[in-house]
Amino acid sequence: MRRYILTFAIATALLFLGCGNRSADMLSTENVALSDIPGDAAFAKVDASQSPVPANAEELNKADLENVDPKTTVQDKKIIRTGNISLEAKDIKNTKRSIDAMVKKYQAYYEQDNISAGNSYTNYSLTVRIPAANFEGFLKELENGSDKITEKSMQANDVSMQYYDLSSRSKSKRIYLDRYQKMAGSAKSVKELLEIEEQIRKLQEDIDSNESMLRNLSGQVSYSTLSINIYYSVSGNISSPNSFGSKLKEAIGSGAALIVDIVIGLLSIWPIVVLLITGAVLFLRWKRKRLKN
Numbered sequence: 001m002r003r004y005i006l007t008f009a010i011a012t013a014l015l016f017l018g019c020g021n022r023s024a025d026m027l028s029t030e031n032v033a034l035s036d037i038p039g040d041a042a043f044a045k046v047d048a049s050q051s052p053v054p055a056n057a058e059e060l061n062k063a064d065l066e067n068v069d070p071k072t073t074v075q076d077k078k079i080i081r082t083g084n085i086s087l088e089a090k091d092i093k094n095t096k097r098s099i100d101a102m103v104k105k106y107q108a109y110y111e112q113d114n115i116s117a118g119n120s121y122t123n124y125s126l127t128v129r130i131p132a133a134n135f136e137g138f139l140k141e142l143e144n145g146s147d148k149i150t151e152k153s154m155q156a157n158d159v160s161m162q163y164y165d166l167s168s169r170s171k172s173k174r175i176y177l178d179r180y181q182k183m184a185g186s187a188k189s190v191k192e193l194l195e196i197e198e199q200i201r202k203l204q205e206d207i208d209s210n211e212s213m214l215r216n217l218s219g220q221v222s223y224s225t226l227s228i229n230i231y232y233s234v235s236g237n238i239s240s241p242n243s244f245g246s247k248l249k250e251a252i253g254s255g256a257a258l259i260v261d262i263v264i265g266l267l268s269i270w271p272i273v274v275l276l277i278t279g280a281v282l283f284l285r286w287k288r289k290r291l292k293n
Contacts, residue, residue: 078163078217079156081135081224085142086151092122092232095147099126099228102141106134111225119253124230135224147230163217170210177203 089095103110112127130138143149180200187193266273 078160078221080220083154084227086229087147089147089230089232106138118250122232126228128226129223166210173207
């Protein structure tokens with residue numbers, strides 16, 4: 001009797017041991033499977049030995065932040081530099097030619113080039129985009145010119161964290177996008193295929209948005225922006241076009257120009273003026289004759 005009991009116990013132990021090994025084998029060979037739950041949760045069941053596809057946006061963001069390399073962000077700063085400078089010009093034409101030559105010399109370009117002129121002043125409003133490596137040289141040469149600097153302000157905006165965060169997120173989402181695209185080829189039903197395609201669409205939109213922002217940041221970092229205001233007094237006394245003297249001279253000049261415009265306007269309608277004068281003369285003659293009678 002004891003022998004039968006011992007044999008039964010050994011058989012039972014071997015049976016449980018076999019079931020455990022079979023379960024382990026099934027877990028080790030299980031691939032990505034979709035559950036019956038609709039939405040993002042359908043993609044959460046993934047083999048623990050593989051890099052899991054994120055079940056939601058929160059998981060994706062955590063994975064993105066883990067991929068940021070702090071050494072890279074410290075070594076390669078992303079700085080957006082902008083500045084504003086105002087000049088009193090002794091010779092407006094010569095100053096503008098000098099800046100044109102500097103733009104070519106430092107491989108820059110005009111983003112904006114406007115001029116305004118009155119009877120007593122001429123004013124240039126320029127916006128120059130300069131390669132970041134040439135910004136200091138351009139600014140130094142401009143400051144060493146013969147014109148007087150009346151205003152100057154410079155700003156530096158560090159966008160390193162934003163830049164590398166966007167770059168990391170874009171790379172991570174491309175990895176996940178590749179995995180979803182591979183999963184689409186092994187979809188077992190139309191439902192699974194539609195769910196996978198929806199995830200692919202969302203990832204592609206996020207990637208496009210991130211890369212668009214990256215291109216914008218890269219452009220601002222690569223080319224610094226300098227706004228240059230140049231003003232010049234025709235009378236020889238350099239003053240701002242907003243001063244009282246310049247406004248008074250401009251008002252007098254505008255009044256004289258108005259008189260000229262009125263005279264020219266009357267000359268342009270001379271037939272009507274002749275008829276009016278002739279009518280007035282005839283009326284006066286008729287009135288005089290009536291008074292005599």
